[in-house]
Amino acid sequence: MTSLFEEVPAAAAEGVPVRRITVRVNGTPRTADVEPRLLLAHLLRQGFKLTGTHTGCDTTNCGACTVLVDGLPVKSCTMLAVQADGHEVTTVEGLAGPSELHPLQEGFKDEHGLQCGFCTPGMMLAAKALLAENPDPTEDEVRFALSGNLCRCTGYQNIVKSVLWAAKQMNGASADEGSAE
Amino acid sequence: MTATEPAPTTSRALDEIKIGGMGASRRRVEDNRFIRGRGHYVDDVVLPGMLHMEILRSPVAHARIVSIDTTRAWNMPGVRLVLTGEMMATRNLAWMPTLSYDTQAVLATDKVRFQGQEVACVIADDPYIAKDACEAIEVEYEQLPVIVNPTQAMAPDAPIIRDDKEGQADNVIFDWEVGDKEGTDRAFAEADHVSTIRMHYPRSHPSPLECCGSVADFDRATGKLTIYMTTQAPHIVRAAVALIAELPEHMIRIVSPDLGGGFGNKVPVYPGYVMTILASILLERPVKWIEDRSGNLISTGFGRDVYLEGELALRRDGKILAVRMHTDSDHGAFFGDAQPSKFKIGLLHSTFSCYDIPTAHLTARGVYTNKAPGGVAYRCSFRVTEAMFFQERMMQAAADELGIDQAEFRRMNFVRDDDFPHRTPFGFLTDSGQYAKCLQVGLDAIDYEGFRREQAEAAKQGRLLGIGISCMTEPLGAGNSREYDILGIKMFDSAELRVHMTGKAILRTGAKTQGQGHETTWAQIVAHELGLPADDVVVEEGDTDTAPFGMGTYASRSTPVAGAAVAMVARKIRAKARKLAAHLLEVSEEDVEWELGRFYVRSAPDRGVTIQECAMAAYSNMPDGLEPGLEANAYYDPPNLTWPFGCYIVTVEVDPMTGVWDVLRVVAVDDCGVRINPMIVEGQIMGGLTEAYAMSSMQFITFDADGNCIGSNFMDYLLPTAWETPGYELHEVVTPCPHHPIGAKGIGECATVGGPAAFVNAVMDALKQYGVRNVDMPLLPDRVHEAITQRHDVSGAPPIRTDA
Numbered sequence: 001m002t003s004l005f006e007e008v009p010a011a012a013a014e015g016v017p018v019r020r021i022t023v024r025v026n027g028t029p030r031t032a033d034v035e036p037r038l039l040l041a042h043l044l045r046q047g048f049k050l051t052g053t054h055t056g057c058d059t060t061n062c063g064a065c066t067v068l069v070d071g072l073p074v075k076s077c078t079m080l081a082v083q084a085d086g087h088e089v090t091t092v093e094g095l096a097g098p099s100e101l102h103p104l105q106e107g108f109k110d111e112h113g114l115q116c117g118f119c120t121p122g123m124m125l126a127a128k129a130l131l132a133e134n135p136d137p138t139e140d141e142v143r144f145a146l147s148g149n150l151c152r153c154t155g156y157q158n159i160v161k162s163v164l165w166a167a168k169q170m171n172g173a174s175a176d177e178g179s180a181e
Numbered sequence: 182m183t184a185t186e187p188a189p190t191t192s193r194a195l196d197e198i199k200i201g202g203m204g205a206s207r208r209r210v211e212d213n214r215f216i217r218g219r220g221h222y223v224d225d226v227v228l229p230g231m232l233h234m235e236i237l238r239s240p241v242a243h244a245r246i247v248s249i250d251t252t253r254a255w256n257m258p259g260v261r262l263v264l265t266g267e268m269m270a271t272r273n274l275a276w277m278p279t280l281s282y283d284t285q286a287v288l289a290t291d292k293v294r295f296q297g298q299e300v301a302c303v304i305a306d307d308p309y310i311a312k313d314a315c316e317a318i319e320v321e322y323e324q325l326p327v328i329v330n331p332t333q334a335m336a337p338d339a340p341i342i343r344d345d346k347e348g349q350a351d352n353v354i355f356d357w358e359v360g361d362k363e364g365t366d367r368a369f370a371e372a373d374h375v376s377t378i379r380m381h382y383p384r385s386h387p388s389p390l391e392c393c394g395s396v397a398d399f400d401r402a403t404g405k406l407t408i409y410m411t412t413q414a415p416h417i418v419r420a421a422v423a424l425i426a427e428l429p430e431h432m433i434r435i436v437s438p439d440l441g442g443g444f445g446n447k448v449p450v451y452p453g454y455v456m457t458i459l460a461s462i463l464l465e466r467p468v469k470w471i472e473d474r475s476g477n478l479i480s481t482g483f484g485r486d487v488y489l490e491g492e493l494a495l496r497r498d499g500k501i502l503a504v505r506m507h508t509d510s511d512h513g514a515f516f517g518d519a520q521p522s523k524f525k526i527g528l529l530h531s532t533f534s535c536y537d538i539p540t541a542h543l544t545a546r547g548v549y550t551n552k553a554p555g556g557v558a559y560r561c562s563f564r565v566t567e568a569m570f571f572q573e574r575m576m577q578a579a580a581d582e583l584g585i586d587q588a589e590f591r592r593m594n595f596v597r598d599d600d601f602p603h604r605t606p607f608g609f610l611t612d613s614g615q616y617a618k619c620l621q622v623g624l625d626a627i628d629y630e631g632f633r634r635e636q637a638e639a640a641k642q643g644r645l646l647g648i649g650i651s652c653m654t655e656p657l658g659a660g661n662s663r664e665y666d667i668l669g670i671k672m673f674d675s676a677e678l679r680v681h682m683t684g685k686a687i688l689r690t691g692a693k694t695q696g697q698g699h700e701t702t703w704a705q706i707v708a709h710e711l712g713l714p715a716d717d718v719v720v721e722e723g724d725t726d727t728a729p730f731g732m733g734t735y736a737s738r739s740t741p742v743a744g745a746a747v748a749m750v751a752r753k754i755r756a757k758a759r760k761l762a763a764h765l766l767e768v769s770e771e772d773v774e775w776e777l778g779r780f781y782v783r784s785a786p787d788r789g790v791t792i793q794e795c796a797m798a799a800y801s802n803m804p805d806g807l808e809p810g811l812e813a814n815a816y817y818d819p820p821n822l823t824w825p826f827g828c829y830i831v832t833v834e835v836d837p838m839t840g841v842w843d844v845l846r847v848v849a850v851d852d853c854g855v856r857i858n859p860m861i862v863e864g865q866i867m868g869g870l871t872e873a874y875a876m877s878s879m880q881f882i883t884f885d886a887d888g889n890c891i892g893s894n895f896m897d898y899l900l901p902t903a904w905e906t907p908g909y910e911l912h913e914v915v916t917p918c919p920h921h922p923i924g925a926k927g928i929g930e931c932a933t934v935g936g937p938a939a940f941v942n943a944v945m946d947a948l949k950q951y952g953v954r955n956v957d958m959p960l961l962p963d964r965v966h967e968a969i970t971q972r973h974d975v976s977g978a979p980p981i982r983t984d985a
Contacts, residue, residue, distance in 0.1 A: 053218070056441070061894065112864045143903040147904035148902075152868075
């Protein structure tokens, strides 16, 4: 086994069980040998080097580690990697291609929906799940949908505006309004 | 958006807003990486051969360590090192200095003094193994009596918590006074009325979403120690590490990459950092430590925990004659406050600075208790949050007692616009402000009179409405270096600007952004000073090998001090560029005029050169005798603090049946001088208001009588989510700071400092009819309900109800 936490291959400790899993991450199938107790957040961060998924509390409260599993928001710090076997995972790195931005990413930038940026990936993925289900949410619906994600910098007001901005873009309603400046 | 500069003098001058200069709501450049998940935080650092550290913490608050058995941990596969206090002591590293000239245990040797104190640590191949091994360490504790508040700490028979300190015969850390005692006593004797109030500002934890962490990498071959760490003040840490580890300073490199928030929590040097350094030196491999949230919540930098007895001497007509205050503050087991060493309780005595008070006297006592070391300036300038909260609560209580309208009472006691510079009763010098105007903007915005009518109507239906006002001025931007220091290191800040041949530039400062947007804002200052488009200026911070020596970012120092240094270094560049322009234009320097982005000949305005052309000349066509290149650095020692002013007005409705209160409206009026990037300023205010709302409504850490921390995770330590957080209405007044190079004052903390009293005052206004004068924060429904039904003040001082 290759330890997920070291670049140098290390022998699996004696008696440590290992499971082989295959997860489709941002559209690409990835295979890994993991300890059954390994958390999904750690598999993504250390195993697959997708460090956009952050861990802020280890207890499913802060939401910084939110990813989409089969399109639904999941806090990856309390899901085991083995539970993702055979499933589809979307992280912030999979929101858009390298040279383009998802409307949510544009919205967060345009409406100043972030400061330190630590909660931002989780916020955007929670928002993506909301917009998939409810493309035209009210402010209250956005606030409720994001209530599992903590932010300590922004006071949320601009985050909510960012999501509403993205919803508008995705619905194509603002074509005639020009830029936000 | 804000218009700032007068119209350009010639048609060639640049449009400052278009190039991203002062007043432009320029979109943040740092966002380009954060929205793609490409931020680079400490936990993202991976080095070849890296090992992982976990810390074993004490489960009890006060106990003698009888024995520590690490045998089982050592025998686990994958474990490389197990450290205990005893082993640290052999290298003289069991104790470290704090930022207040106290000492703090790195790993406990004799006793544990708070729950969560570091007892041992394990370094292993991966963090899962390290955690397993921590659990395999057996520690035997002999429990001792526990002290959780100042009353217990000062009892004559109290156990001495710091028996490790020579000459420490009690639990008192300091007993400090400031002001004019005799004059104050005289004023109180002559007063028509004395208003008295007791309050507790509860202990709170800043809780940035990213916990603390470090990756230490000692290279035996070169002797160089590199530490990636979560710190708001990399250069101070470098100095501290040089002193603690006895390593030469030039062989230490501290890198503070992207930080997931700080709020003061990432100023101190924590034991975990020190342990990774020692482990890396011993193992000669990189060692990573990433704190978990419960470790973060129970052991790192708390704020507040201050008790107040406050008195105002009043004339019948509402004039304040004198202020008298006594505070007892709980600093936990080690005095670790980050604050200028000259001031024992930070800038608490900045209280009442916006009011014209003839005389005042403050006594302050600090004590040790069996809690984690506290006293970080949680989103405030060294205990200013407490100062302004107590001030505005005292103001409201006094206005109610005199039967004077709360807004009128403030207005009549304000320092007037023509009274600046104003010397406060505690000796600070404030320089500018339009306090009455600021308040009036707020009152108009919320329709104060209209709300009073609505409140009276609602009362007829048994509904409880309330309106609270809080006005405050905050001293931001320490230095000057005469009075302000950390560990004796004088407070100033720095910037270094290199303009390349093509007019692109790199700027480095001694500050350290944690989400405030320095990369965007600093470039705007350069654009304002030089006319280089902000997009052509890259900003780097946080690497001690490349950044100029600076004091870091906390206490809203960035714009008042580092921002000033940026302006000053840009002016140095402009001065040199003027020489180059004179050479290129073939005129004497005196004949060269400047407008944004361009030098021109005074007598022939059409003949000019751009700043970019000057940059090219600095490397390709310099005059004889002029040093090549276009770079400079500036160390800025501010002449004084800056004093932004804020006025926050909140309306609430309280449910008398349940004690639940809802925020109806929040109006904020801020005067932070000239606004560099209005979008970022407003973002800071909204974030600050949310912290204020959090403090007033739910966010506090308390302890039971055994010193157990109640709130070691986000299920018990409540932070507001998008659902509860109210919306905000923002307004501005602009009074430029007269001594700051660009007239700015600092804003990051104002709303957190001034906000809490507005929320509490609003609820107290609603409860006035019940004869209640104070409910301690947070205003939990059960406390409000008790106040309504029992018609008495409700104290939140810990320990809470251990008999229940």
